[in-house]
Amino acid sequence: xxxxxxxxxxxxxxxxVSISTxxxxxxxxxxxxxxxxxxxxxxxxxxxxxxxAGARMLAGxxxxxxxxxxxLRKDSHAPxxxxxxxxxxxxxxxxDYDILLLTEEQASAxxxxxxxxxxVDAILVLDVAPDDERVAxxxxxxxxxxxxxxxxxxEGLICVDLDFESAAELAVDRVFDEGHTRIGLVGQPEVAxxxxxxxxxxxxxxxxHAERRGAELSSRTSGGRLSSVAATRRxxxxxxxxxxxxxxxxxxxxxxGAVLAELDARGLRVPDDVSIVSVAASFDTSVLPVALDVIPxxxxxxxxxxxxxxxxxxxxxxxxxxxxLIAPTLxxxxxxxxxxxx
Amino acid sequence: xxxxxxxxxxxxxxxxVSISTxxxxxxxxxxxxxxxxxxxxxxxxxxxxxxxAGARMLAGxxxxxxxxxxxLRKDSHAPxxxxxxxxxxxxxxxxDYDILLLTEEQASAxxxxxxxxxxVDAILVLDVAPDDERVAxxxxxxxxxxxxxxxxxxEGLICVDLDFESAAELAVDRVFDEGHTRIGLVGQPEVAxxxxxxxxxxxxxxxxHAERRGAELSSRTSGGRLSSVAATRRxxxxxxxxxxxxxxxxxxxxxxGAVLAELDARGLRVPDDVSIVSVAASFDTSVLPVALDVIPxxxxxxxxxxxxxxxxxxxxxxxxxxxxLIAPTLxxxxxxxxxxxx
DNA sequence: TTGAAAGCGGTACCAG
DNA sequence: CTGGTACCGCTTTCAA
Numbered sequence: 103x104x105x106x107x108x109x110x111x112x113x114x115x116x117x118x119v120s121i122s123t124x125x126x127x128x129x130x131x132x133x134x135x136x137x138x139x140x141x142x143x144x145x146x147x148x149x150x151x152x153x154x155a156g157a158r159m160l161a162g163x164x165x166x167x168x169x170x171x172x173x174l175r176k177d178s179h180a181p182x183x184x185x186x187x188x189x190x191x192x193x194x195x196x197x198d199y200d201i202l203l204l205t206e207e208q209a210s211a212x213x214x215x216x217x218x219x220x221x222v223d224a225i226l227v228l229d230v231a232p233d234d235e236r237v238a239x240x241x242x243x244x245x246x247x248x249x250x251x252x253x254x255x256x257e258g259l260i261c262v263d264l265d266f267e268s269a270a271e272l273a274v275d276r277v278f279d280e281g282h283t284r285i286g287l288v289g290q291p292e293v294a295x296x297x298x299x300x301x302x303x304x305x306x307x308x309x310x311h312a313e314r315r316g317a318e319l320s321s322r323t324s325g326g327r328l329s330s331v332a333a334t335r336r337x338x339x340x341x342x343x344x345x346x347x348x349x350x351x352x353x354x355x356x357x358x359g360a361v362l363a364e365l366d367a368r369g370l371r372v373p374d375d376v377s378i379v380s381v382a383a384s385f386d387t388s389v390l391p392v393a394l395d396v397i398p399x400x401x402x403x404x405x406x407x408x409x410x411x412x413x414x415x416x417x418x419x420x421x422x423x424x425x426x427l428i429a430p431t432l433x434x435x436x437x438x439x440x441x442x443x444x
Numbered sequence: 445x446x447x448x449x450x451x452x453x454x455x456x457x458x459x460x461v462s463i464s465t466x467x468x469x470x471x472x473x474x475x476x477x478x479x480x481x482x483x484x485x486x487x488x489x490x491x492x493x494x495x496x497a498g499a500r501m502l503a504g505x506x507x508x509x510x511x512x513x514x515x516l517r518k519d520s521h522a523p524x525x526x527x528x529x530x531x532x533x534x535x536x537x538x539x540d541y542d543i544l545l546l547t548e549e550q551a552s553a554x555x556x557x558x559x560x561x562x563x564v565d566a567i568l569v570l571d572v573a574p575d576d577e578r579v580a581x582x583x584x585x586x587x588x589x590x591x592x593x594x595x596x597x598x599e600g601l602i603c604v605d606l607d608f609e610s611a612a613e614l615a616v617d618r619v620f621d622e623g624h625t626r627i628g629l630v631g632q633p634e635v636a637x638x639x640x641x642x643x644x645x646x647x648x649x650x651x652x653h654a655e656r657r658g659a660e661l662s663s664r665t666s667g668g669r670l671s672s673v674a675a676t677r678r679x680x681x682x683x684x685x686x687x688x689x690x691x692x693x694x695x696x697x698x699x700x701g702a703v704l705a706e707l708d709a710r711g712l713r714v715p716d717d718v719s720i721v722s723v724a725a726s727f728d729t730s731v732l733p734v735a736l737d738v739i740p741x742x743x744x745x746x747x748x749x750x751x752x753x754x755x756x757x758x759x760x761x762x763x764x765x766x767x768x769l770i771a772p773t774l775x776x777x778x779x780x781x782x783x784x785x786x
Numbered sequence: 787t788t789g790a791a792a793g794c795g796g797t798a799c800c801a802g
Numbered sequence: 803c804t805g806g807t808a809c810c811g812c813t814t815t816c817a818a
Contacts, residue, residue: 106586107562109795120805125797132798135803152560156507157795159498160810170545174530180522188516191547200554200563203512203545205533212542218494220449221542244448451811462789467813474814477787499811502794562795 108151116145128153165223168194168412169216169245171204171236172228179355182386186228186250189405197413199223210235217245224248224412226405230261232298246415248408251384254298258423260415262408264399265427266300266382267307270350272397272430273379274311274319277348281440282377285312286341286349287321288361291329304352304382320344324357334360335367342368347441348377351394355385362392373439379432393435403428450493458487470495507565510536510754511558511587513546513578514570521697524728528570528592531747539755541565552577559587566590566754568747572603574640588757590750593726596640600765602757604750607769608642608724609649611739612692614772615721616653616661618737619690623782624719627654628683629663629692630703633671646694646724662686666699676702677709684710689783690719693736697727704734715781721774735777745770 114121119138126132127142134142145151159165170190174183191201202222204212213236216222222245227236230251237255240247249261277285287308294301305321312319322337324330334353338361341349351358358380362372370376372392380387380396387396407428411421456463461480468474469484476484487493501507512532516525533543544564546554555578558564564587569578572593579597582589591603619627629650636643647663654661664679666672676695680703683691693700700722704714712718714734722729722738729738749770753763 107560111795121796122798122806123804126804129797133803138803150560152557154502154795155558155561155563156498156501157810158561158797160496160502160794160812161796161798162810163797165498167544174526176527180526184516184522184526187545188547191545191550195550195554200558201545202509203529203533203543205530208533208537212537215494216497216542218449218492219497219500221497453811463812464790464814465788468788471813475787480787496811499794500813502796502810503812503814504794505813 107154108149110151110153113142113145113149113151116149117141159220164416165221166198167200167202167222168409169202169204169213169222169225170228171209171213171225173209174205174229179385179389182384183229185401186405189401190226190228190250190409193402193406193409197409199409199413210239213239213245213247214243217243223416226250226408226412232294246412246420248412248415250404250408252299252425256299256425260411260421260423260426262404262411262426263300263428264382264397264404265430266304268427269382269397269430270304270308270352271311272432273350273381274308274315274317276379276395276432277350277377277438278312278315278317280348280377280438282348283317284345284347285317285319286338286344286346287319288334288337288341288349288351288353288357289321289323290353291325291327291333292323293327295323301352308350320346324353324360329354329357331356331360331363335364338364339368342370342376346376348379348438350379350381352381355383355387355389358383358387358390358394362390373437375442377438377441379438382430392437394437395432395434397430397432399428400431449496450491452493452495455484455487455491455493458491459483501562506758507563508540509542509544509564510751511544511546511555511564511567512570513551513555513567515551516547516571521727521731524726525571527743528747531743532568532570532592532751535744535748535751539751541751541755552581555581555587555589556585559585565758568592568750568754574636588754588762590754590757592746592750594641594767598641598767602753602763602765602768604746604753604768605642605770606724606739606741606746607772608646610769611724611772612646612650612694613653614739614774615692615723616650616657616659618721618774619692619719619780620654620657620659622690622719622780624690625659626687627659627661627690627692628680628686628688629661629694630676630679630683630699631663631665631694633667633669633675634665635669637665643694650692662688666695666702671696671699673698673702673705677706680706681710684712684718688718690721690780692721692723694723697725697729697731700725700729700732700736704732715779717784719780719783721780724772729777734779736779737774737776739772739774741770742773 114124127134127139225247227249230249232254234253237253252261252263290301325333334357380394384399456466469476469481567589569591574596576595579595594603594605632643667675676699722736726741
């Protein structure tokens with residue numbers, strides 16, 4: 103039934119109403135009688151009308167487009183990043199929003215560009231690094247930005263992330279409830295506890311909760327300035343030597359690998375000899391040699407929330423800057439069992 | 445220097461010229477005196493002017509946006525798809541185009557939507573399946589579509605793909621020049637040679653070129669309706685038994701795995717006992733247990749060409765429907781050597 | 787070489 | 803509940 107590019111006045115004529123009534127009937131911003139609305143709906147579908155995007159952007163206050171900035175660096179873990187991109191675009195569509203993709207150098211450069219040209223209503227920032235250059239950029243533009251992940255300096259930013267304190271408590275509970283009273287925490291490298299924001303919070307919460315429940319928790323870092331296999335294996339060994347029967351790991355994927363390597367080298371098996379829970383992993387834990395119980399940063403909840411915040415940031419009741427946390431969920435994969443009875 | 449949202453009239457005022465002169469100075473569609481242009485350029489950068497995207501779309505004939513439809517199915521090989529998305533968006537930016545991402549069900553549904561609303565100037569179709577439903581869709585819309593990959597029914601479509609005939613010849617040359625005169629080809633499943641378009645072309649080209657050069661080439665399929673490990677191993681065995689010292693493989697990744705498994709089971713090593721070249725692989729060959737010489741479908745050349753075709757399809761000299769082929773390149777990885785001298 | 791002004795196709799205000 | 807219409811900011815013809 104459609105021809106070339108139907109315009110609103112054709113719909114109006116077909117339905118025997120005015121242009122404005124068509125507009126209001128479609129946007130719902132003004133009550134329209136049931137009969138009128140029906141005739142308009144019919145005209146719309148018969149003519150295959152779809153409002154012109156440019157005109158809507160110009161006349162209205164919304165572009166119905168979000169920018170999605172994701173560097174997609176070559177070295178990065180593709181499946182993980184793809185799942186976040188996917189989850190974001192699906193969430194956006196549910197709110198009638200399209201996604202404009204900004205990658206590579208455009209991840210940064212594009213932000214200013216699309217903001218200045220009014221191409222997008224908001225910007226969703228993915229794959230956030232601790233010292234992300236997009237932080238500074240987002241402060242120079244008026245377009246609302248939502249970070250999925252928390253950079254070190256997140257003053258004034260709206261960030262979505264896992265509720266790492268709850269996650270720490272959940273992890274402690276998981277092993278404590280199974281009978282472990284001596285727990286080890288293999289964490290980030292040293293610097294992460296000085297400069298970064300939530301590694302210390304997670305660690306503190308773990309300590310506090312363990313104490314609260316009557317467990318003994320001691321923690322080690324996985325390196326100095328950077329995580330290293332050597333430091334991680336040493337840390338793991340120390341914790342085991344100190345009697346830990348359960349390990350919580352809050353670190354990057356290679357650190358998990360190093361922990362498992364050390365246990366393997368000592369002839370310790372998971373979960374028979376040592377139980378493990380990976381906390382707040384943002385990578386795909388299926389890359390690990392052993393399936394681990396994990397409290398992951400999942401794409402869907404984060405992206406859904408980020409999109410919801412983006413939408414709300416366009417209203418007269420925008421979300422406050424700060425961390426918007428996702429309730430943690432533990433995925434059991436069999437790496438936790440009762441401690442050996444010896 | 446920038447404030448809220450600079451408009452073209454402010455630039456005009458600052459430069460002491462009319463609005464139209466500013467527009468022309470920026471678009472270059474009308475000669476503007478050097479002096480005037482300089483003053484305008486200065487005003488633009490001082491004010492931080494960036495033309496409003498919506499207004500440009502409405503008034504102009506270009507949106508400066510391409511849709512990129514890529515299902516990004518969960519099961520698909522993420523790194524490969526991501527590299528195509530990346531290459532496309534980079535290529536698009538070089539022509540001042542942004543990418544609107546359509547994934548999952550929007551990969552199809554979104555095409556009609558963005559076309560009808562005039563949101564995009566053209567649509568780039570990625571991850572094309574033999575029976576892709578987006579083929580039919582692209583025929584119902586006026587927005588130019590460029591397929592990166594060739595569906596079975598590509599009548600009237602503009603498709604970008606590897607020049608598989610040249611690729612076949614290149615592969616034959618590679619092993620023939622090394623001294624192999626008995627070559628085996630492990631191909632697609634049977635049906636691909638009946639219904640699909642280029643598997644038979646590739647095979648035919650390989651046979652013709654082998655004959656031309658004086659080599660003996662025999663081919664086997666990797667299954668009936670679907671490739672199977674059993675059929676592939678049988679095919680591989682038959683070719684080896686028939687005396688083949690070099691194998692060309694034109695198939696999916698798992699078929700490559702099956703070929704290697706069969707060779708391994710027979711105690712044959714690559715390239716000492718058997719040479720292998722993977723032809724027209726569209727997957728990441730680094731997932732294979734053995735590094736193989738490969739003539740890949742590379743993202744960059746394909747995406748660059750696709751974007752170029754998209755741009756040209758907006759001119760008064762649009763590209764003809766048909767296959768637009770990329771010259772093949774062989775990447776040597778050490779899986780080809782001279783045949784054993786026995 | 788430059789300027790004035792008519793649209794582009796909606797949105798939303800002001801009336802009725 | 804509905805209609806008329808003044809914009810939204812830029813592109814592009816028409817005139818000068």
